Amino acid sequence: MIIQVASAELGQLRRRVALWAAGAVWLVQIVVFAYLVQYLTYRKEAAKPDHGKAETLIHTLVPDGLAYYNASLYPLYGSAIALIIGALVGGGDYRWRTMTTLLTQRPDRRTVVLGKLASLATVMAVLVVMSFVVSAVCATAVAAAEGRSQQWPLIGDLVASFGACWLSVLAFAGLGFTLAFVFRSVAAALAIGLVWTLALESLLAGLAATFEGLKPLRAILIGPNSGVLAHALGAAVQGQGGPLGVTDIAVPIAATIVLVGYVLATVVVSMVVLNRRDVI
Secondary structure (H helix, E strand, O other): OHHHHHHHHHHHHOOOHHHHHHHHHHHHHHHHHHHHHHHHHHHHHHOOOOOHHHHHHHHHHOHHHHHHHHHHOHHHHHHHHHHHHHHHHHHHHHHOOOHHHHHHHOOOHHHHHHHHHHHHHHHHHHHHHHHHHHHHHHHHHHHHHHOOOOOOOOHHHHHHHHHHHHHHHHHHHHHHHHHHHHHOOHHHHHHHHHHHHHHHHHHHHHHHOOOHHHHHHHOOOHHHHHHHHHHHHOOOOHHHOOOOOOOOOOOHHHHHHHHHHHHHHHHHHHHHHHHOOOOO
């Protein structure tokens, strides 16, 4: 039954323009900010007598750096997009006032939640794959333009990177999904979720760098733990020339546990909220 709910949900999602727009924005961000802007920065640095920074930068932009560089984009660029998609999937039936109809056609509210989450996980997996494809094309173009090696990462590194990216976006998307269920509104979920993701997480992370007492808070935030996984794959931390959001505040296994915890919390909270409501 879960598969049937997920298939029906995916059929609806294919017709939602907002979902396609969010995915397109994510891919455009990769092309423009992750590669074009960084490549122009590399050309500027390469013109200087000291080529150290330029060489460090170009190694991330060519195919050999695909596994870790792609993962390093999610704490900064992918968080908001994932949260938006999660809110659209979780709150779509509330927005279109079809939740009551959906529940009358299914035997169990838990099945509805799990089916929706399965469709969300599928959408995020497709988006991660598309991000790898776009990044690979951009990396190939950069290598060709600079006459650099077209050597690619090992398959194992790419699989590990896919897992890290997928887990990161699932945690962010799960937050949007849960907020949409709690507030029964896509708009409210987006407002609260984006403020938390773009403002409060960044503010807490910044304050933690100054105040020792706040440092433990970073260990329970989605963004910093996503950055830990990117660093574990080989990305430099933010303070050492790496992309924004890449950190080394925890060991990879601890960061993985935190992100998995967010995903599990999405399942539990969404089920509890939907099961306890008599009026949809």
